[in-house]
Amino acid sequence: xxxxNSLLVDELKELKETIWFNPKYKNFAExxxxxxxxxxxxxxxxxxxxxxxxYIKIVFPSTxxxxxxxxxxxxxxxxxxxxxNYNKKIYGNLILKRDDLxxxxxxxxxxxxxxxxxxxxxxxxIANELLKYEDDYSILAEDRFKEFFSNYTIQVGSTGNLxxxxxxxxxxxxxxVVVHMSSDARQWKKELLRSKGVKVVEYASDYSKAVEEGRKxxxxxxxxxxxxxxxxxxxxxxxxxxxxxxxxxxxxxDIAVDEDHPLFVYLPxxxxxxxxxxxxxxxxxxxxxVQCFFAEPTHxxxxxxxxxTGLHDKISVEDIGLDNKTAADxxxxxRPSSFVGKIMEETLSGAFTIDDERLYSFLADLVDEEDIxxxxxxxxxxxxxxxxxxxxxxxxxxxLCWSTGGxxxxxxxxxxxxxxxxNSRNK
Ligand SMILES: *Cc1c(COP(=O)(O)O)cnc(C)c1O
Numbered sequence: 001x002x003x004x005n006s007l008l009v010d011e012l013k014e015l016k017e018t019i020w021f022n023p024k025y026k027n028f029a030e031x032x033x034x035x036x037x038x039x040x041x042x043x044x045x046x047x048x049x050x051x052x053x054x055y056i057k058i059v060f061p062s063t064x065x066x067x068x069x070x071x072x073x074x075x076x077x078x079x080x081x082x083x084x085n086y087n088k089k090i091y092g093n094l095i096l097k098r099d100d101l102x103x104x105x106x107x108x109x110x111x112x113x114x115x116x117x118x119x120x121x122x123x124x125x126i127a128n129e130l131l132k133y134e135d136d137y138s139i140l141a142e143d144r145f146k147e148f149f150s151n152y153t154i155q156v157g158s159t160g161n162l163x164x165x166x167x168x169x170x171x172x173x174x175x176x177v178v179v180h181m182s183s184d185a186r187q188w189k190k191e192l193l194r195s196k197g198v199k200v201v202e203y204a205s206d207y208s209k210a211v212e213e214g215r216k217x218x219x220x221x222x223x224x225x226x227x228x229x230x231x232x233x234x235x236x237x238x239x240x241x242x243x244x245x246x247x248x249x250x251x252x253x254d255i256a257v258d259e260d261h262p263l264f265v266y267l268p269x270x271x272x273x274x275x276x277x278x279x280x281x282x283x284x285x286x287x288x289x290v291q292c293f294f295a296e297p298t299h300x301x302x303x304x305x306x307x308x309t310g311l312h313d314k315i316s317v318e319d320i321g322l323d324n325k326t327a328a329d330x331x332x333x334x335r336p337s338s339f340v341g342k343i344m345e346e347t348l349s350g351a352f353t354i355d356d357e358r359l360y361s362f363l364a365d366l367v368d369e370e371d372i373x374x375x376x377x378x379x380x381x382x383x384x385x386x387x388x389x390x391x392x393x394x395x396x397x398x399x400l401c402w403s404t405g406g407x408x409x410x411x412x413x414x415x416x417x418x419x420x421x422x423n424s425r426n427k
Contacts (some may be wrong), residue, residue: 008308012353013320015298019352019387020308026346028287035343037236039284042244045115045237052118054138059172063103068110069242070098072249072400077369082386085365090385092397093255097246100374100406105165107330107375107405108239108274113165115238116227117154121173124152146174153178153224157211159270160189161330161405162229167198180214182207184325184332188410206324207271207333208316229271230313230337236277243281255398257289264388266381267402269294269303269351270333272340278402283347291349293388295380297326297356303336303344304351312338327356327420330377330405354383357424364421373414374406 011018053066072095079094102110125131153176156166163179170177177198181190183205190200203210211230218226250257257263265282267275279292294303299322306312316335317324324334362379366372381401
């Protein structure tokens, strides 16, 4: 064990792309009862989202029915391209979960971030006797609610996308919002937020520092609520709803998932809440028939390091000499959530790392083959099917890459990313 771990840490230090299989993995039925979150909690979260549909439908008509959900695409051309590029066979289907298309925030953060803002708004309105669970929540769009919420502030630390989802949703409800942005946050994300009336505070340092400062500033204001990406059960539950909803979507596509038809899911991972919540929801639905893997940049393998060493948030990528600098801004996290790490300890099948240059080449391939544009972070999972096909060689598998963001990226920046991808391909 010790030996294996030091080998792994050496590979991480050398920035080598590597896959780790979790030696502590257990049957989900065994683990489930020991976890601090239950299926009932996830169902409760789904019900809360359902209560808000009549409101969401009014303020974000692009959601159509007020449900914030994304489709799944079959990407068989991309599969062929990958098989050719890597000179390897990928056994089974290759599909893409399109959280890049999630309404309102254009990333997976539209699940957790928006859920937590809605829950907070509901609690405040109920405590002040402005709202009851049985009400039609479309009344929240009335001015008197905006006025009420304007007495309260919501704050969050973010590498970009969490700030977008929380900022957009909170501002719509009428809250004052402060987003504490790390240095990796893209300029266009800051500008978009400011255009919505959100206060953006910039830090020269990384994500952990932005969170720490945000938390401090929020704590001194009794009317301020801090959304804590490193420890939030609410964010996790919002993401988990995405996991449980996936089951129905796969059924509708006639994609079988059972003992003979395993589902492999590859989730880009930053601090861990997004992929952790989704993986947890999927495990609730499919147990051991789903195998979840987290994907991280070689410069920021925070969760992998935390899990493999068992140290969780007591170790950071900087501690092993890495710089936490990556083009995958959504994944530029040096220290993982211990709350999520502990839930994943016996639940996650494994994790792997991917080089930044390869993110860009997958990005360009996906545009060329499928006309699908997603942001660099969202491509981290694509190395998964390549790794997994080395050890799972049955045609009845399904490989699902979870795309985590992209639809809000401005056109000029899309072009830059695409050019970068073409370039890296020619190297
Ligand atoms: C935030 C984010 C992730 C990862 O989610 P975490 O909760 O930070 O692990 C992945 N991809 C994108 C595009 C993101 O914005």
